[in-house]
Amino acid sequence: MASMKTQIVRSVSQMQKLSRILAAKGKRIGIVPTMGFLHEGHLSLIRSAKKSCDVVVVTIFVNPAQFAPNEDFAKYPRDEKGDIAKIKSAGGDIVFIPKASEIYPRSFQTYVSVEKLSEILEGTVRPGHFRGVATIVAKLFNIVRPDVAVFGMKDFQQAAVLRQMTLDLSYPIKFIVAPTVREKDGLAMSSRNKYLQTPQARNEALCLYRALREAKKLVTGGMTKSEDIRKVMTGRIRTICPSAEIDYIAFNDFKTLDTMSSVTSNTVCSLAVRLHGVRLIDNMRLK
Ligand code: AMP
Numbered sequence: 605m606a607s608m609k610t611q612i613v614r615s616v617s618q619m620q621k622l623s624r625i626l627a628a629k630g631k632r633i634g635i636v637p638t639m640g641f642l643h644e645g646h647l648s649l650i651r652s653a654k655k656s657c658d659v660v661v662v663t664i665f666v667n668p669a670q671f672a673p674n675e676d677f678a679k680y681p682r683d684e685k686g687d688i689a690k691i692k693s694a695g696g697d698i699v700f701i702p703k704a705s706e707i708y709p710r711s712f713q714t715y716v717s718v719e720k721l722s723e724i725l726e727g728t729v730r731p732g733h734f735r736g737v738a739t740i741v742a743k744l745f746n747i748v749r750p751d752v753a754v755f756g757m758k759d760f761q762q763a764a765v766l767r768q769m770t771l772d773l774s775y776p777i778k779f780i781v782a783p784t785v786r787e788k789d790g791l792a793m794s795s796r797n798k799y800l801q802t803p804q805a806r807n808e809a810l811c812l813y814r815a816l817r818e819a820k821k822l823v824t825g826g827m828t829k830s831e832d833i834r835k836v837m838t839g840r841i842r843t844i845c846p847s848a849e850i851d852y853i854a855f856n857d858f859k860t861l862d863t864m865s866s867v868t869s870n871t872v873c874s875l876a877v878r879l880h881g882v883r884l885i886d887n888m889r890l891k
Pocket of ligand 1: 637638759784792793
């Protein structure tokens with residue numbers, strides 16, 4: 605479908621109609637759900653979807669249901685024009701930009717909750733967050749009816765929650781988790797990096813990546829106990845960014861999210877840190 609012009613769709617019924625037509629033509633549909641303000645990380649997901657799909661639908665929706673009242677919903681960065689241009693350049697075929705009033709009409713009352721996997725890590729700090737994420741993605745799956753869905757490792761718990769939802773709700777969708785794209789110096793790309801407004805904040809934000817690299821080095825050197833690794837990482841973060849507040853440094857199985865007291869081949873180390881008024885997350889597979 606390389607010759608197809610990128611199409612902008614704003615209504616649910618139009619998207620449903622288009623998906624049905626494409627499916628009837630035997631086209632393989634990929635979906636890349638996003639909240640917009642796109643960067644190279646998002647674009648890598650589009651390219652990844654493109655490899656196994658005829659048509660890639662990129663959705664842009666800042667989902668109010670996944671933000672708590674004290675979070676950054678209102679000030680979440682938006683750039684629809686820029687996003688559409690980037691999606692075109694990455695080979696996206698359809699941009700679905702639904703209205704909040706159509707996704708969540710006044711009468712809305714049905715939510716999707718992935719119970720166990722949502723309760724830990726980000727879930728302890730952001731209660732209700734994954735219920736909002738699972739609900740919007742279930743709705744997008746129902747509207748777009750994709751064959752393939754691509755999510756980023758950057759949000760590895762989100763990927764685990766949504767993989768479980770895909771299984772539990774019997775969606776016939778191939779679930780792909782694509783690697784985290786980083787800036788040259790290692791900072792994981794994120795729409796929220798825009799909030800790092802001073803050079804000092806930008807520099808000190810590197811403490812997450814540096815701590816993860818340190819963890820990986822320790823594991824390569826033979827250290828396996830999560831608690832020992834966590835201590836070194838905490839010290840590393842404090843040295844780089846003395847004002848940092850660490851929400852958690854965790855060691856979990858990649859798929860089940862079981863807590864790992866020692867590191868094995870499927871262990872992901874993830875962390876959430878607040879610095880200079882910004883909350884950042886990152887993670888790395890340690891072996
Ligand atoms: P968001 O717009 O932040 O909701 O992210 C939309 C999708 O892009 C999610 O699947 C994220 O995991 C993914 N994503 C965000 N940042 C990155 C990154 N740096 N590398 C790869 N994927 C990413």
